[in-house]
Amino acid sequence: MTGAVDEFVTTLAPEVRAPGVRRRDVVLVTGPWLAGSTSVARLLADRRPDVEFVEADELGPGEVPVAVVFVASAAAPLTRSDCAVLDLAAAHTDVVICALTKVDAHRNWSEVLAADRETLAAHAPRYARVPWVAVAAAPDLGAPRCEDLLTELDAALSDDTVSRRNRLRAWEFRLQSTADQYDIAADGAGREARVEALRTERAEALRGVRVGRSERAVALRSQIQQARVQLSYFARNRCTSVRTELQEDAGAVNRRGLPEYLAYVERRIGTVVNEVDTGITEHLTDLAAELGLPADPGATPMASQPGVGPPPLKSRRLETRLTVLVGAGFGLGIALTLSRLFADLAPGLTALGAVVCLLLGAAVAVWMVNTRSLLHDRAVLDRWIGERTAGLRAALDQTVATRVLAAEMSMTSALSQQAEADQVRVAEQVRTIDAELRAHEAAGAQARAARDAAAPTLGAALAAVRAELGDPDPGSEHNGRSVTEDAEAGTEAVAGHGSESD
Structure with a gap:
C-alpha cells in the first residue's frame, strides 16, 4: 500500500523526495498544557492493553504514530497555539480523534465542544470531519468515561485505508513543505x-566619509584659530612680564654694573624667545595629536631676535656741560655759605675754613653731576628696554603667525591625505557591498525562477493528494497558512507539554 502511494505521488512530482519518517504502530495522545492527556493515555492503556499509547515525548526523531488522539480541556475553548499543537502532532497522520476532557467538572462542556469544533474547522478544513467525543478520564465522582473515545478509535484503526491515508498525509506534508x-x-x-x-x-x-571630512575640516579651522589667539596672548604676556622685570632691575643698576646689566638683558630676551618657541612647538604638537594628524612643529624656523642697538648713554655733551655748570654753581654756593659760617665762629681759622668749604663745595658739585648722570642713564635704559621689548613683541607676533600658518598648511595637507585614504577605503567597502547586493539579487532571481518552475508540478501533486484524502476544500488548506508554519507555531507548546495529569 505504501509503495503504491509513493509510486503515485512520485509520478506526479518526481523531484520531491519521499517522506523520511518511520511509522510506529502506536497511538499518540497529546494536547495543550493541563488538558489531561496523561490521564487519558493511562485510561486508554488500561482499557486497550493490546494497543500501545504514547505521549509526545515518547516518540523518537522521525517517528510518527498511526493515529492521534487530541485532548482538549472543557475549561476553556481552544486557542491558535492549541491548534498548532495538533498540527505538529498530526502532520504525517491522517487519523485524528478529538477528546474533550473534564466534562464531569464543567457543565457547559457541550458549548466548549461546539466552539472547539468550529475553531478547528476554521483553522484547517481537514479537521472539519474529525470526530469529537466527551471524556472524563479522572472524575472526582463516579467511574471514568471513555467508551465513545474507544469506539471511535476502534473504528478508525480497523479501517483498511488507514495506512494509505496516513502515507498520503505524510506526502502532503512533504509536498507542502517543499x-x-x-x-x-x-x-x-x-x-x-x-x-x-x-x-x-x-x-x-x-x-561617514562626507561628514567625517567636514567635521575634521571644521575642527582644524577652529583649533587653528584658537591656537593663534592663545599663542599670541602667550607671547605678548611674556614680553610684558620681561619688560616689567627688566625695568625694575634698571632702577637699581649703577654705572659700574651697566655692562653686566646689558648682558643680563640679552640673556633674558633670549630666554623669552626660547620659551615662546618651545610653547609654540608644544601647543602645535598637542593640537596635531588631538586631531589625529602628524605634527611637524619644526617646519618653520623661529624668527631671529630683533636688532635693536645698545642704549645711547654717551651722546649727551650739552646735557653734561649744563649739569657741570649747575653743579659747580651749587657747590660754590655751599662753599660761600660755609665759609661765612666759619668766619663768624672762628675768625682765626678763616683761611683754613675757606679751603675746607671749597673742598666740600667741590665734593657736592661732583656728587650732583654723577647723580644726574646716573639718573639720566637709568631713564635711557628704561626707554631702551621699552623699545627692546616692543621689538621683541613684534618679532614674536610674526613668529606665532608664521608658525601657525605653516602648521595649518601642513595639517590641511595631512587632512587631505587622510580624507583620500578614507575615500579609498570606503570605495573598497562599497564595492564589496555592491558585489554582495548583486549576488543577493541573482540568488533571489534564481529562487523565483525555481519556484515558478516547480509550482505547477507541486500544485498538481498537492491537489491530487488532497483529492485522494478527501479534504473539503483543497484550494484553501489552512486558510492560506502552510503546514510547516502551523507545525513550527506549535513546537513551543508541545515542548512544554510533558506528562501533565488531569
Whole structure:
C-alpha cells in the first residue's frame, strides 16, 4: 500500500523526495498544557492493553504514530497555539480523534465542544470531519468515561485505508513543505533583511566619509584659530612680564654694573624667545595629536631676535656741560655759605675754613653731576628696554603667525591625505557591498525562477493528494497558512507539554 502511494505521488512530482519518517504502530495522545492527556493515555492503556499509547515525548526523531488522539480541556475553548499543537502532532497522520476532557467538572462542556469544533474547522478544513467525543478520564465522582473515545478509535484503526491515508498525509506534508521552501527562498525574508542591512551600511559608509571630512575640516579651522589667539596672548604676556622685570632691575643698576646689566638683558630676551618657541612647538604638537594628524612643529624656523642697538648713554655733551655748570654753581654756593659760617665762629681759622668749604663745595658739585648722570642713564635704559621689548613683541607676533600658518598648511595637507585614504577605503567597502547586493539579487532571481518552475508540478501533486484524502476544500488548506508554519507555531507548546495529569 505504501509503495503504491509513493509510486503515485512520485509520478506526479518526481523531484520531491519521499517522506523520511518511520511509522510506529502506536497511538499518540497529546494536547495543550493541563488538558489531561496523561490521564487519558493511562485510561486508554488500561482499557486497550493490546494497543500501545504514547505521549509526545515518547516518540523518537522521525517517528510518527498511526493515529492521534487530541485532548482538549472543557475549561476553556481552544486557542491558535492549541491548534498548532495538533498540527505538529498530526502532520504525517491522517487519523485524528478529538477528546474533550473534564466534562464531569464543567457543565457547559457541550458549548466548549461546539466552539472547539468550529475553531478547528476554521483553522484547517481537514479537521472539519474529525470526530469529537466527551471524556472524563479522572472524575472526582463516579467511574471514568471513555467508551465513545474507544469506539471511535476502534473504528478508525480497523479501517483498511488507514495506512494509505496516513502515507498520503505524510506526502502532503512533504509536498507542502517543499512548496513552502520554494516560497521562502523566493520571498527571501532573510535575504531582504540582509539586503536592507547592506544598503544601510553602504549609505552610512558614504555619509561617514562626507561628514567625517567636514567635521575634521571644521575642527582644524577652529583649533587653528584658537591656537593663534592663545599663542599670541602667550607671547605678548611674556614680553610684558620681561619688560616689567627688566625695568625694575634698571632702577637699581649703577654705572659700574651697566655692562653686566646689558648682558643680563640679552640673556633674558633670549630666554623669552626660547620659551615662546618651545610653547609654540608644544601647543602645535598637542593640537596635531588631538586631531589625529602628524605634527611637524619644526617646519618653520623661529624668527631671529630683533636688532635693536645698545642704549645711547654717551651722546649727551650739552646735557653734561649744563649739569657741570649747575653743579659747580651749587657747590660754590655751599662753599660761600660755609665759609661765612666759619668766619663768624672762628675768625682765626678763616683761611683754613675757606679751603675746607671749597673742598666740600667741590665734593657736592661732583656728587650732583654723577647723580644726574646716573639718573639720566637709568631713564635711557628704561626707554631702551621699552623699545627692546616692543621689538621683541613684534618679532614674536610674526613668529606665532608664521608658525601657525605653516602648521595649518601642513595639517590641511595631512587632512587631505587622510580624507583620500578614507575615500579609498570606503570605495573598497562599497564595492564589496555592491558585489554582495548583486549576488543577493541573482540568488533571489534564481529562487523565483525555481519556484515558478516547480509550482505547477507541486500544485498538481498537492491537489491530487488532497483529492485522494478527501479534504473539503483543497484550494484553501489552512486558510492560506502552510503546514510547516502551523507545525513550527506549535513546537513551543508541545515542548512544554510533558506528562501533565488531569
